[in-house]
Structure formats: C-alpha cells, structure tokens
Amino acid sequence: MSLDAPSAGLSDVTLPLHAPPDAPEARAAKRPRLDSPSTDEGARAVTPRQEELFRTDGPARAHDTAVAAAVQANGAGEAVKGPGRPDYSLRFTIEGHKKSISAVRFSPDGRWMASASADSPIHLHSLPSFSLHRTFSLHTGGVSDVAFSADSTLLASASDDRSVRIWEITPHILQPSTGPDPSAEKGERSARVLQGHLTAVFCVAWSPRGDLVASGGMDETVRVWDVQKGRMLRVLQAHSDPVSAMQFSRDGTMIVSCSWDGYFRIWDTSTGQCLKTLVNEDNAPIASVRFTPNSKFLFTSTLDSTIRLWDYQADKVVKAYTGHVNRKYCIPAVVTADGRYLVAGSEDHKVVVWDIQTREIVNSWIAHKDVVMAVAHHPTQGILATGALEKDPVIKIWMTPAALSAQEPPAAVSSPQQNGALPPAPPEEPEGPAAAANGAPDPAAEAATVDAGEAAMQVDA
Template sequence: MKTDFKFSNLLGTVYRKGNLLFTPDGTCLLSPVGNRVTVFDLVHNTSYTLPFSHRTNIDRLDLSPKGNLLLTVDETGRAILTNFQRRIAIHHFSFKGRVTALKFSPSGRHFAVGVGRRLQIWQTPSTPGTETNGEIEFAPFVLHRDLAAHFDSISNIEWSSDSRFLLTASRDLTSRVWSLDPEDGFEPTTLSGHRQGVITAHFDANQDKIYTVSQDGALFRWEYVAKKDPETDEEISEPRWRIVKKNFFMQNDAKVNCATFHAASNLLVVGFSNGLFGLYDLPEFNMIHLLSVSQSNIDVVTINQSGEWLAFGSAKHGQLLVWEWQSESYILKQQGHLDSMNSLVYSPDGQKIVTTADDGKIKVWDVKSGFCIVTFTEHTSGVTACQFAKKGSVLFTSSLDGSIRAWDLIRYRNFRTFTAPSRLSFSSLAVDPSGEVVCAGSPDSFDIHVWSVQTGQLLDQLSGHEGPVSALGFATDGNHLVSGSWDHTVRIWSIFGRTQTSEPLQLMSDVLSVAFRPDGLQVAASTLDGQLSFWSVNDAVQQGGVDGRRDVSGGRKVADRTTAANAAGTKAFNRVTYSADGSCILAGGNSKYICLYDVGTGSLIKKYTVSVNTSLDGTQEYLNSRKLTEAGPTDLIDETGEASDKEDRIDRTLPGAKRGDAGARTTRPEVRVTSVDFAPTGRAFCAASTEGLLIYSLDDDFVFDPFDLDITITPSTILATLEAARDAAAANTVDDENTFLKALVMAFRLNESKVLRAVYEAIPPSDIPHVVRSVPTVYLPRLLRFVAHAADETPHLEFNLMWIESLFSCHGRYFKDNSGTFAPELRAVQRAVDDIRENLKRLTEKNLYDLNYLLSKPVLADNKPSSAMLAVTTGEAEEGDDQMADADADDEEGEWVGLE
C-alpha cells in the first residue's frame, strides 16, 4: 500500500477571520480559513485549498492587479508571498508587528501596509522569471516609505486610480490623504469630524470626492472646495477637503462593522452588527437593498470588480455568502459547523463525506467540489456517530437527544427514527451491511440496542457489558458485531445465530474505538492507555499490539507544566480504521499527529501533522518562557476590560468552557482529531479536526513512480515500439518483438501518464481481447486502475467499456480470488461504470422527452404558398431545384411550430 498521502483540501470550514478577496476577473473568491487560504471557484462550482500554511491565523490577504502574486499576513505580522497561479510559496517575510490593513496599488508596483498606526509602502517583488536589465532575478521586499501620523491602528487603506495617492482610515476618528512620492504643493491632509473610529475611506471614480464611514453609522462626503460666504457666494478661504454632506445609517443600536465602495458604479455596501447589510447608491444616498444575511455580526464585505457580486463573511457562525444584488439570488451560501465535529464517514461510492457535530447538524460534503450540498437539522442535540449502509444511499446517525435516525440521501429526508423504551443518549452506532439491522450503544446504559430498519421496532437488547458501550462495528459479511466498553472488554456477538453468544476479549484499560478488518477476520481495539490490540475473530487470540503513547503524544498547551511526552491527555487514540486492503491501520486522537501503522509488523509507517497553527493549543513542542507570568500564561489573561469600546468590554462568554463558541475567556481551542476514515478506493483519507475536515490523498500527477524500470525503457523507445506495432498490424504481419502488448508493458514500467495514455488509445479495438489475455498478472491491478480512470476522464465510451469487458472476461477468476487486494481498483471500476450508466440514462430520458414533444406538434401549418409566389421566390431556378425551392418557400411563408 502506498503511504505518501499529501494534504489536498480543507472542507468543513469556509471562513474564520480576516478579509475576503475576489480575483481580478471576479470569478474566484479567496477566504482565510484559520492558517490556510481556500479558493472558491464561483463559475465552475469547485473549491481548493492552497498548500502553504501560516504559523497563526491569517489576518489579511491581497492579490496583485494581475492576479499572479498573493500576499497573506498572519496575526503576528509574518507574511508569505505566493505565486497564485502555480500555488507555490516564494518568500517569507516579517513586518515585526500586527498588520491591520493591506492593499496593492492599481499599477501593481507598490503595496501599502498598515502596521499598527504606521503606514508602510513597499515595492512589489518581481515575479520569478521576469527579466530586469536582461537578467532574470527575484527582488525581495524593499521598503519605499514609512509614514506615521495616526494615533491609533489603521483600519483600511485605499489607493487612487492613478496610484499617486493613498487614503487611510483609522480608529483615531480621522482619515488621512498621503502621496506615494513627495510632490510639490501637496501636504498630507487630515480629515477629522467623526465621533467614532473610521472603518473605511474611499475615493470616487473621478477622485474629486472622498467618502468616509465610521462605526457609529455616519457617512461623510468630502470635496476639495473653498469656503464661501453665504451672502455674497464668494470664496473667503483657500480650497481644501471639506465635509459637503452628512448621512446616517439608522439601525437603532447596531453598529457598522464593515463597508466597501465600488467607485465605477457608485455603490456602497455596509454590514451591520445585527446581521443586516445595506446597499446604497451614492452620492444621492438612495437605499437599494436592506437585507438580513446572518444571525450574527457581518465581519467583512467585499465586491467584485464588475460590481455584480457581494461577498459577506461572518466569523461567529463561520458563514460565507456571495450575493448577486441585481437578480437578488445567492451565488454561494456555505456554512461550517458551529461546534466541534464528532464523527465522519465516506459514502460507499467515495463521492461524499458526511460529518456530524455537537451543534446537532449533519452536513454532506461533495469531495470533488468541496461544497456542502445538504444540511440536516432534525436532531435536537449533539450528533455523536454516523454510518452508511453498504448498499443504497441510506445514512444512519446517533445523537445525545436519544434517537437514531435514518436518512435517504436521494430525496434528502429523514424516513425512520429509532428510540429506546427509556430516555437514553446514544454515543456509538453500527449498521448491518445489508441495511436490515441497526445497533447503538449508550453511555447511560450497559446494553446494546438492536432495531429493525424495515419496521422500526426494537428487536433486542444485548446484555453482557458491565460498563458503558463506547464503540460498535459490524463485519463486512454481517455475521459478527464487535463492541467495546469502558469495562476493559471487547465482545464479539453473533446476533443472527441461533443463540446470541458473545466472546469477551479482556484488555487492560477502557476501550475507546474498535474496527473490523475488511475481510472480517481481525478486530482492532484502541484503549485509554494508548495501546492498539489486534485480535483474531475465529479463535479469539491476540495477534499483535502496538504501544502508541510515544507516537501520538506531541505538542504542549500554554498552561502545561510538563512536556508533551509526560502529558497524560494526549496518550490515546480516539478513532482507528483499517485501510481498504487491511494491511494498515490509521489512528487519531487528542493530538496534532495522525499515525499510520502496519498491522503485520506493528511498526509506525508514517505520522501526519494535522496543523502547525500556534493559535491552537497543543501544536508547539516548546513553550516561550517570556509569555509565562505570575498571573499565568499571557495567552490566557483576560484583556476584555481594556477595550476602548463599551460593547467590546462586555464579556458574555462562559469561564472554563473548552468546546463550542463560549470558550474565549480562559481557554484556547485545542488541536485534536475526533475521527478518521479511509476512502473506499484507498487513494485518500479524511480526518475531522479542530481546523476542519482535512483530506489527504495520493497525488499521482506530479510524482514519477516507475515500476520495474531498466535503462532501455524511455519514452522514445516506447513510441518506437508502438509505431512498429502499428506498421505490423497494417501489413498483417506477426512481429513478436514489436507488438501492442510489449508497448503497453513498457509504458506501465515507465509509468508516465501521457505515454501510457498514448499507447492505450493507439491499440485497435479488435486487438483488445488478445492484448488483455496476454497481460502479465503483475500489471493487472495497474491496468484495471488505469482503465477505470480513463473511463471517468476520457470521452471514448465504447472503447473503455471494451477494455473493462475484456479484463473481466479474461481475468475474472483472478480478480475474484484476490478481491480483498484489488478492492480499491474494483470500486473505481464500479464507480466509473455507474457514472456511465447514469449519464446514458439521463441522455436517453432527455432525448425521449424531446422526441415526444416534437412528435406531438405539427411541423408546418396548413397555409401553403401559391405557385406565383413560389416562382417569384425561386427566380430562375432550374427544374432539378424545384423541390428545394418548395421547401425554402414553405420555410418563408409557412408558420414553423416546434423547437428552434
């Protein structure tokens, strides 16, 4: 099994904090998600996460006008410069202070940064590969100007359209006008008059007006005019920037949290603290829309370059919205879980991931697009476990509200609810592979409850455990049920036998998780002392064990007095799962590490780091002693009472709360992995963590992975062999040295995707059975996987199906005997065939509707053209063209009824 899994995407969280950003073409939206950046393609309805990560949460980000350079800055002022198109980090830099505003100039030559109360103007680094004075070089960060005049932090920076002037808004109640370079007759100008901090300041399209918006809801319009005498209308002073008009957003007690201005269309968008946003037309201050898009604060708002789409972000609820104001419709509406995720599961086809959380919601995420496609809210308390039935699109979930619910993922509805005779909260769940029986365990009862899915009736309560049942799992054959309990035992039940017997397996500590190997012959159990135990199902003998305490421990919390190796809270695995072939086991716990073990040898194969975000507890190996004071760590000291605004000084959070959104007072969120699961294809796995839903996958596109390679196999020799095979086939001669089989085997040994695709598509359809029949068995899994991907990606429908048919006709017995080894490949083929069937079904249904509609309508009306008109229409047409002329005249005179 391959183990070089790489981070590929982040789901489950769409926005954390910071500013949102549209790309210059307006089709993509960049959102900071913790210490990473997620890009949402609004046209193709997909999302991806950039591969780099910061050490703390991202505060600010901006793109150059050309869209090739992305600059992201975290909470500590550390910046990463990225080539956005290639997704490669170019340079790391520190601004030595918290950055509160960031903006590239329209010319792209400079960018301005607000570091506290200072305004710094930097030269934009040249993109690697560009020529300067005939030489290719990379210019790092060069400071152009460093200005200081504000008395508080800068909240917003705006450039003029010619990149000569800058406009800054600050919390010191003023805005200031700066010049990029010293100019004759220009002095930096201060615009004062607001009673609360200025949130944003903007030039209009002609740069003769300035609009400033403050937190108390005041909008001032400034113009460069001279003061006039009201009686004589004569200028009595020098021209300067003056307040021409004052407008106010009347929103009772709500404050303005964010605002942005689109100069080309004179649109002002304002987000309020009560979840409302307003769209205003300036300078007349006409309100176009006033809508509620969130139940909490709107923290950031932005508008794309064309002025059509508005993007809103709410950090408290993790909401991200893109709204088209002209059609009043949502382009994007996504929201993550409000609370920590408890469990996750892949759908049988590997196309969806289901997550459950303490907020009582169940979310279904599409793996390809990265979007949440449906959210279920019927549970009234935290959802603790989820499981798919092996056949069909049926999902089962358990909750602390005392119910087990069954969901139909085709119609997206809850069609069955199971409850116990007494009020219990359920924490574990298992579903029979046939989907006939569902079992659940509870921390309030020591029994296992068994229901019938068809009738919804409680069939049995399995007794035997002497402590709460913490984990359940069914074997793939459905004959055995395994349960783990806090009574230090794992029991294997035969619930479909004549006598419902259980085989107890004694362990040394509380059982946290259990899992069946895919072949159903082995059980893995994780216990509270950090041990992994492997037991044989047939003879109840322990086959191996792993001491994982040293592997899983890592990372110190800010309040820890001991090192991570001596901390007791990170010494166990909360969830374990087998790989598709059963050779490896994946384990995750309250730690920043996910461990992959080899089951046969018990050795650690690889450790995957969940997060390096130091904004979370448990990610640092060494603590900074300078942050330890007599009052405790500085990160845990409550500084709420020192805020300048009364609204910010009020602390409504709960002391000591570590989970949910009430943990801002005395604790910080801790890094932990609550659940892990392998994809059915074995090519990816996902983990539910504090950061979100992390997906790791095998990336084959950029990795050179040859198989049994020697010096004679090169792309040129493979193509030469292919040409010789074509010539031999055209001449109907048999050449044992140059055949399509030899070219195909050489391509598999080189394992270069483009060469392999060229050889594969060059083989004539009539030779496919002969080639497949002679393929060595060592290349069969690679060929099967390649054909499955080709059927999913290429348009050669019949050609790919002929390969699949030949493979199973010639080597079906071999695949059946090794079904456990070839499980990922067989699932990939099944998914490809299902997609082809669904596409053909959809196409035939559409054609059937179109044909029925056309047959039900008359083609031409009854009014036929006269012969005189026909003669005029056809002119000097020859006799052989009479029929065509008739048809043309009918088209002109007759009324055509039907589809255009």
C-alpha cells in the same frame, strides 16, 4: 468456531462521555476476571500477514471484486508496489461546524462524505469537490456518530437526544413510516426515528444487507433495530459501562461491541446471545473496535495509547501498534483502501500511519490545532478525512499524489462554496500541498505540515 459465552453484568454507574474511569483497579475488582486473560507477551506466535486480514473463504463477491478494481484504477495501492511511504498533502479545509467534530465517514460507493458534530447538524458533502450537498438538522442534541448503509442510499445518526435517525440520501428507498415524526412540523422529515435508549446514543452501525441497524449508548446497552419496520428487535445487556463502539461482521451474523469497562464482546445477531468476551490484561477502557475486512481478526483502540490486532478465536493479541497519544477520547483507527496501512488520530494533534505488517510508523504529521478526534479513509482512493475538537472544528481532506492525479480537472467556480469548503484548485497546482480558499492562502493549511523528516519507528515485538 468454538466460542464461549460468559455473562455480562450491568452497573448503575454512568461515566462521563470522554473521561476514563477514575479507578480501573477498583472497577475490575467488582467483576470476576476471565480465567485466562489474553496478554501481549507470548501471544505473537501467530502473526497474520496483511493478506490474511482480507482473504475470505469461497469465491469473491461482486462488490469485493469491484472495490479491488477501483483501488487499482485509482492508484490507492501504489505504495504496495514499491518501498515508498504513504504521503498525504492537504487538499481541502471544510468549515461549517461550530463545535467539536465527532465523526466523519465516506460512503461505500465513494460519492459522499458525512460529518457529525456536537452542534447537532449533520453535513453531507459530495465528491470530488467536497461541496455541501445537504444538511440534516432535526436532532435536538449533539450527534456522536454517523454510518452509511452498504448501498450508500441511507445514513444513520446517533445523538445525545436519545434517538437514532435514518436519513434517505436516495429518496423513497424506505416505505413510509407508520410512526409519527415529532419534528415533522419543522419542514424536514427523517425516514425513521428509532427511540428506546434511556440516555445518549453514542455509536451506530449498519448490517451488510442494510436491513438492520445496531446502536450503542450511555445506558450500557446495544440495541438492534429493523430499519424497514422502524422497530426495536432486541436489547443486548452488553456492558457495565457506556458502549463506545460496535460493528457487524462481514456476513452480518455477528456484532462486536466494546466499552469503557475494558471488555469487548461478540454477539450472535439473530439470537442476541453473547458468544465471546475478551479483555486485555490491564483492562484499559476500549475506545473503538472494528473487524478486519474478512472479519477473522479485530482491531481495538484502548486508552493506554495502544491499538491491538486480535485473533479473537484464539484469544490472542497478535500485533500491537503504539506511538500515538490516546488516553482520554474515543479515537477510531481505520485501514487504508489498499489494506496496507492503519491510520489513527492522536491527542497531540497528529495523524499517525502504521504499516500493518511491520508495525512501523511510516508517516506522522501535525494535522490540526486540537485533538484529532475523527478519521476516515476513502474506500477506493488515497483520500483521508480528519476532524478535530473545538479549538479547531474543521474537517481537512488529505490526498496522496495518486489520488490528486486521479481527480477530474476542476471546473470554474463563480462563487464561494457552501459550508466553507475550499473550491477546486486551479489547473496549475503548486508542487507543495494544495490548499487555498478562493485564491488566498489558507492559514490552516500552512500550519498543517507533513513531518517528512520523522524517522520510522519500529514497534518492539
């Protein structure tokens, strides 16, 4: 792999969290641009097929094999076998957060779902009923992001209070921390409190081995932490604007980060060296970045309402996905369990689903009454979670027909579930989307309708 290493400068300007720079042209003029910036035009000679985004060199790991078997067993890949489209119907509406939903995540083992909000408490829900299992409430500021460790035993959270906290889902995983927890007197203790960011922490990610956590913040840095020892290993002077997202590669040897400055950079995890810097021609702020499962390509979501698939080794955009609205907020894009579809929220209150290979929109529906800010897909089943901003601060769970049929028969519920989660539907489910609260129709479910009549849209090459 041939990677270049341009330097990254820092700026004294700190931008508002959810507002793009007012003058991108002036900002770009302050820094030297890459000699040969990548563009969408002429860059699509390389068009990787779906399997190339997932295929790995060498024998498959046991975890990969187990996930693939679970996907097949749960019917998450049903659409691959036929010409159908991924149809999701509303199953649960989960209340409890008082302010905008900032993130939802499924654990890698599929047993848990965590949700974060601007009102600071983190809610942990257990599947398949999505009942509230536990609330983590020690952060003193809003929580912008959460992430599960690869073995699903730990949860990391990033907060406006300048800290990253590590929570034990499975007790006694970590050795006792040597540092004091300033919130211990409140009767609750997180396994680790990682402090060092100068301002709000916006994003957090785990290494595949679970020994490292990376966090990005409004202080324009990426910081790498040793989880077991609870100490900072290195500070990456990453960007000249707030860091909006980052992720470890599949083998943990690289970290990718992105920023409002319009650049995304790839770093060597062990040394902190910048290996690669890439930018799109229009230098639009980047809201989200993530590796494909084999880490050979990258998806970036930019505030020009476009999601791009990059061959970062060749410095090329190989595919672009449009049709949603994303010009103001950090809205991530996720890949479905079967690896065929790309899903993202939209500022026009919709969820949009693309076929990764053809770039067609294969489904789109009004999901919330406000901006769909957070999306997450179950690792093995056709289950999608979405969360919205403050006019509709609820989490909705959508399921494909295969996922609905794979659910265990619901048990009787004698009392309303915690956190406002809907109880399991009765055995005699109606043919339409399943959404009821204690037997009463859910107005939110009635408002969230799947626009099945919307024609699929081909993205121009």
